[in-house]
Amino acid sequence: MTRISVKVDGTAYEDEVEPRLLLIHYLRDRLGLTGTPIGCDTSNCGACTVDLDGESVKSCSVLAVQADGSEVTTVQGLATNGSRHPLQKAFHEQHGLQCGYCTPGMIMAARDLLAENPDPTPDEVRHALEGNLCRCTGYQNIVRAVLAAARQDTPARVPAQEAAL
């Protein structure tokens, strides 16, 4: 067993873990944070995407021991004071989900994009979400939702790109 200390969604945890424990299993099974789903278990689908020290990662492809000393943000840590994150609102308003399984990963990947590129083109959104699969194939509205969330933060933006979708 290896001792780790990690901050998840603002709460600090100290735990003894087996080195083989995946971060996704630590989040779900040990901390009870089941808002982040396991999709494919092969690194392909991106459903388990979380933020690790400011960067999006697939939490099925990180060991819990690798997150020792780090800060993790899951989709459950996005709302502030009971108010949804702009991306959560936009996915709701733009119907950016059907079954909802890919949504936590989509939102976390989109959040990573907007942190680096606050005003992306539709094409840039699609590239940024390349590692996130929606088996309902609801990509149109997912891209629309990300663009809507970006626009909220940059109100000066011309809405022409959405029309191009």
Next chain:
Amino acid sequence: MIPAAFDYARPATVAEAVGTLDGAAEDEAKVLAGGQSLLPLLRLRLAFPSLVVDVGRIPELRGVREDGDSLVIGALTTHHDVIRDPLVRRHAGLLAAATATVADPAVRHRGTLGGSLAHADPAGDLPAVALALDAELVAEGPGGRRTVPAREFFVDYLQSALRPDELLVEVRIPKKDGWGFHYEKFSRTAQAWAVVGVAALVRREDGHIAESRIGLTNMGSTPLRASATEAALAGAPVDAVARAAESAADGTQPSADPSASPEYRAHLARVLTRRAVLAALG
């Protein structure tokens, strides 16, 4: 899926990492860098080392610096950082361009240049790029450092020239200022492995092609150079590209898998080489 149990070491320095590898029994230790190739293998239990040596917290393995006519990239430098590094973009644009096509943003945040090369997957994009760039790989073992040219580094499918007690510490790339470059990749879906990929570097002189370097991804059990095409392009006029690309698959033995037959891969190598060299010429 859950990996088989293993012991875990997290050395703080290269010397400590090499000492740990040296002390471990042969074939039982695996080096963990970003983990984007190793963790899927562990999860599927295609690999079951008894010891995982996590080198992810060794700061001296990260970063890019210049050393005369070469760039020196720390093995632990992530794909994300390689793509954005101004020195890489200026002196080894092919590497930045090809790395941007690797997997997806989340994988590129964790995956490392050294890990990708040490994994020695002929379907990975970066081995062929390292080969085209005439990169040199620096390994550190108990006896010190040694430098292995890329053409000797990739030994067989998933097999590099690294010994069990050696750690890949840096990648040295001769600067290719003024060379045109392009990485042309054909895959079935956006983030999939390349069915075939072609890394092209071309130097023009007085309106003709002075020399070229062409690396092939997934055209055999190791990355390969399209030597016949390179020879045909040396000193050739620009309109000789299509004809030279016809020999791109000469001497290769590509594998068959559900994505492609060997014949189809050879076809792709010819077509993608033509496209890559033309794009590199600009």
